[in-house]
Amino acid sequence: MSGDTAAQQIVVLPRDLVPTAAALWHEAGLTRPWNDPEADCLRALDGEESTVLCLRPGGESSSPEELLGTVMVGHDGHRGWIYYLAVPVTLRGQGIGERLVRAAETWLQERGIPKLMLMVRRENTTVREFYDRLGYSEQEVVTLGRFL
Numbered sequence: 678m679s680g681d682t683a684a685q686q687i688v689v690l691p692r693d694l695v696p697t698a699a700a701l702w703h704e705a706g707l708t709r710p711w712n713d714p715e716a717d718c719l720r721a722l723d724g725e726e727s728t729v730l731c732l733r734p735g736g737e738s739s740s741p742e743e744l745l746g747t748v749m750v751g752h753d754g755h756r757g758w759i760y761y762l763a764v765p766v767t768l769r770g771q772g773i774g775e776r777l778v779r780a781a782e783t784w785l786q787e788r789g790i791p792k793l794m795l796m797v798r799r800e801n802t803t804v805r806e807f808y809d810r811l812g813y814s815e816q817e818v819v820t821l822g823r824f825l
């Protein structure tokens with residue numbers, strides 16, 4: 678287990694843990710060469726409509742991890758989005774991912790945002806079942822994009 682779950686807290690990611698978060702995202706397969714995860718993270722922390730939440734171990738925790746998981750959340754005034762949802766490999770399957778998604782949902786609800794969207798890379802097939810369990814379903818849209 679990841680230690681004293683009662684003492685664990687979901688908080689805004691402290692700036693000194695940005696490199697740790699980026700390392701977790703890299704380990705979780707969420708980084709791509711064309712993105713700078715630390716810059717993404719700082720932009721989200723500095724933005725008025727975005728943040729990065731993380732689960733921190735409690736004081737008595739036996740976990741060697743400083744970060745038990747992360748999620749970036751933001752909104753465009755209409756829809757909310759999450760990115761960089763990640764839990765260290767050794768801590769998966771204990772409900773941490775769900776806690777982080779629920780925390781992101783709450784963060785959005787507190788700002789009056791009624792819907793949460795997320796993108797799953799086509800090759801990330803295993804995560805679909807995780808989102809199914811949490812009540813997320815495929816939407817009738819195609820996502821288009823262009824580098825600026």
Ligand SMILES: CC(C)(COP(=O)(O)OP(=O)(O)OC[C@H]1O[C@@H](n2cnc3c(N)ncnc32)[C@H](O)[C@@H]1OP(=O)(O)O)[C@@H](O)C(=O)NCCC(=O)NCCS
Pocket residue numbers: 705706707761762763764765768769770771772773774775776795796797798801803804806807808810
């Ligand atoms: C996706 C991820 C965050 C899930 O975190 P987690 O802490 O292991 O998930 P939880 O323990 O909260 O799981 C919640 C539910 O989903 C299920 N679940 C989790 N991962 C699953 C998987 N790969 N396949 C099937 N079911 C899964 C759990 O069994 C649990 O179901 P239950 O409530 O019926 O028991 C974690 O696997 C991860 O970091 N993956 C790599 C990064 C990634 O792909 N992020 C998402 C990008 S879109």
